[in-house]
Amino acid sequence: MAASREELKKRACEAIDKNRDKIIALGESIMMEPELGYKEFKTADKVKKVFDELGFQYQDGVAITGVIAPLKGKESKIRVAVMGELDAVVVPGHALCNKETGAAHCCGHNAQIASMVGVGYALAGTGILEELSGDVVLMAVPSEEFVEIEYRNELRKAGKIHFLGGKQEFIYLGVFDDIDMMIMQHTSTTENGDEAGKIKGNCGGSTGLGFMGKLVRYIGKEAHAGGAPHLGINALNAAQIGLAAVNANRETFQDKDTIRVHPIITKGGDLVNVVPADVRIETYVRGGNMEAILDASAKVDRAFKAGADAVGAKCEITNLPGYLLPYESEELKDVVWENMHALMGDSAVRNGSGGSTDAQDLSQIIPVVHMRIGGAKGIGHGANYEIVDKEMAYITAAKILATTAIDLLAEGAVLGQKVKDNFKAPMTKEQYLRDWGGLDL
Incomplete structure (x- = not known):
């Protein structure tokens, strides 16, 4: 039995x-x-x-x-x-x-x-x-x-x-x-x-929460940081402006969408006396619904690119499929x-x-x-x-x-x-x- x-x-x-x-x-x-x-x-x-x-x-x-x-x-x-x-x-x-x-x-x-x-x-x-x-x-x-x-x-x-x-x-x-x-x-x-x-x-x-993953790379131009910074393009400055621009968008994220953007800088340059020419950021754009995630993701991309535009650097963004809801x-x-x-x-x-x-x-x-x-x-x-x-x-x-x-x-x-x-x-x-x-x- x-x-x-x-x-x-x-x-x-x-x-x-x-x-x-x-x-x-x-x-x-x-x-x-x-x-x-x-x-x-x-x-x-x-x-x-x-x-x-x-x-x-x-x-x-x-x-x-x-x-x-x-x-x-x-x-x-x-x-x-x-x-x-x-x-x-x-x-x-x-x-x-x-x-x-x-x-x-x-x-x-x-x-x-x-x-x-x-x-x-x-x-x-x-x-x-x-x-x-x-x-x-x-x-x-x-x-x-x-x-x-x-x-x-x-x-x-x-x-x-x-x-x-x-x-x-x-x-x-x-x-x-x-x-x-x-x-x-x-x-x-x-x-x-x-x-x-x-x-x-x-x-x-x-x-x-679902999210998108992002790799952001700022490409500048090396130069002597003390002797001739005017000959360089500071990728770290571009990143700082980009991060500030992301923060300027936060008031547009609605509470009901639970948007979370939490970047880290994984590389901030190579040497202290060289103008940073390679700066890298990893981040998520999280949220409670996919429409809001995609909207916030576009704003974040725009903000990061603005940092590059401000100082004449280049900005490369790789969007990767994070996790769904x-x-x-x-x-x-x-x-x-x-x-x-x-x-x-x-x-x-x-x-x-x-x-x-x-x-x-x-x-x-x-x-x-x-x-x-x-x-x-x-x-x-x-x-x-x-x-x-x-x-x-x-x-x-x-x-x-x-x-x-x-x-x-x-x-x-x-x-x-x-x-x-x-x-x-x-x-x-x-x-x-x-x-x-x-x-x-």
Whole structure:
């Protein structure tokens, strides 16, 4: 007689508890060796080591560092991806940062990988897969953080990648062509002792921000900065004027559109006694709707170019597809919602807001839930970020992912089929690659 969903979920949670120390140790190990996007070779090796231990077949080197392990059910009616992200951010002030690169896990991606692998522990040798009418595909994906834009654009120009975000690249590579839906979780700062910390989890939401990425290069003319500055063209002055012109446009951004422009200068010149002739800026133009993003993007381009015009420099702007706005699958959220309530308690869960992630790009094509689960304190992307409730961040997160996958695939995969049938995708893969990625198909 086939086991019920509840019996399978109980078995999965017991397996996760049995392997609790291993799951936490993996997350902590990743935290101690943070790596930036498309460079996460040590982190990928840690994932592969666990997959080898569990006897999983996998594909590695996907989009440079990605690792994918498909786990076959008794049938393949529905295929559910469970995802974790490999990369860190740059926070040189963090106590556990890489001293050479400044990389630090200040966004909880180490817990994402650990909880994703926790689903593997739940399904390995427990007989659960043999009861499922669908497959679970474990994915360690590179490069969620849209950073080091110039470096990644060089990878793109060399043909090594086509998108700066890892899930975007997975879409291009066809990784999701036979995937029906995806679930993942992100570790939230719930342990700061404030009122907001009473909410330990949410199912994500439709209020995330999309953005365009930009590389801006000002080209001037070198000259002796002290002896003959009149013979040069100061690219740093052009950049300063351009940044001021961007700021002059901020009052035209409407509050309802949540426009955010936050540039950094990545190169300000070469030598202090040479007029700067090569100055570079990276920035996003974020917003709450695409019309406003595109409008603000045009204003920002115009402002940067004005800085060059003011001093006779040249301005080169490369616009890159950032991340789209989220699109929700209410049916998939409902399944996640029930499991969050069961494992965290009714008062600790709410429908919440999204973020700014390439999971939102995937949500335009297949059903996605990018849930948030607590366990950290401090500020996300800040030097004081720390996972303090390891049970919640690693173990409860793994249980929610595993029980959700079981709900979708057990008892004939009826729930999974309902999610798939009722989802009306805003875009096809081909539309996404052409209209957002700007690729010729």
